[in-house]
Amino acid sequence: MALPPLTALAFCLVISTGGSQGFTVEPAQSDLYVRIGEDAEFTVRPSSAIEGGNWAFKGKTIVMWIGTSSLIFAEYRSRVNLNFTSGSLALRSVNESDNGAYTVTVTAVGGAAQASATVTLHALEPVSRPHITSNANSFIEHNDTVVLACVAAGTDVSYTWIEYNRVIPNGGRLELSASNTTLTITGVLRSDRQFTCRASNPVSAETSEPFHLNVFYGPDLPIIIPDPDTPAYTSGTDVTLTCSAESKPAAVLGWYLQGDLVPSGAQITIPNVSTKNSGSYSCRAFNDITGRYRTSSILIDIKDGPDNMKITPRVQ
Structure with missing residues (x-):
């Protein structure tokens, strides 16, 4: 197939302004979270059979197609897999440079109606197993303040602190920093013994080894x-x-x-x-x-x- 006719026809499909006549295309999810290095599946569902369309990333066309004929732009030729029936797109081995908004525009059979949908890709580095550090090796009950810090590698990491099996809320003696990376325990008690930190992002989650506080206390009344x-x-x-x-x-x-x-x-x-x-x-x-x-x-x-x-x- 010669490229110019396909390119011209695909372009016409994209700029068509025909009435929608109730024709729609919906993404399976508007935000797509994928581990770096894995494949992104941009799943869309048109409301009726489609004739063709195109996908664009940040305003730059990735692929356009008519029927079962497609034109994939050079930098994506080894990375794109297209479903001609639904218009869904698979992008192989994503990285942070792929992050952003992807827009599909599809045309219904007959070319009288057109619809678009946008999916935002978030390619994230999975979190590593977090590690807890402390401001001191030992503490005296009622006297000392404990500051625990949790650190994990990864993209867009969120932190949750757990005491035994209880998620720690912010406030009181146990205070969390704005980013949840540190936990401050004022007036440490002997019951403040074991803490873990959970690091997560939308594609992964890891939990630290339990951290045991060494708290000196007493004596109680003999x-x-x-x-x-x-x-x-x-x-x-x-x-x-x-x-x-x-x-x-x-x-x-x-x-x-x-x-x-x-x-x-x-x-x-x-x-x-x-x-x-x-x-x-x-x-x-x-x-x-x-x-x-x-x-x-x-x-x-x-x-x-x-x-x-x-x-x-x-x-x-």
């Missing part, structure tokens, strides 16, 4: 447990007091007996109790990282006779 744990003791019984306190790192524990610090660790034993053992027994828990300490006390009142001894907890 708990003192007597053994035997009974409301009444017989004179001469050995009584053991055990102290524990939630803390990271583990709290240093010591006992105050009648006001004097006894470096005995978590447990002390009072052998062969008698009235002379009456008094206050206090356990102090100290965290040498947070610099905090808490104290709990038990008041032991030992009496001769059948009632013998009472233990009364007291918190300082």
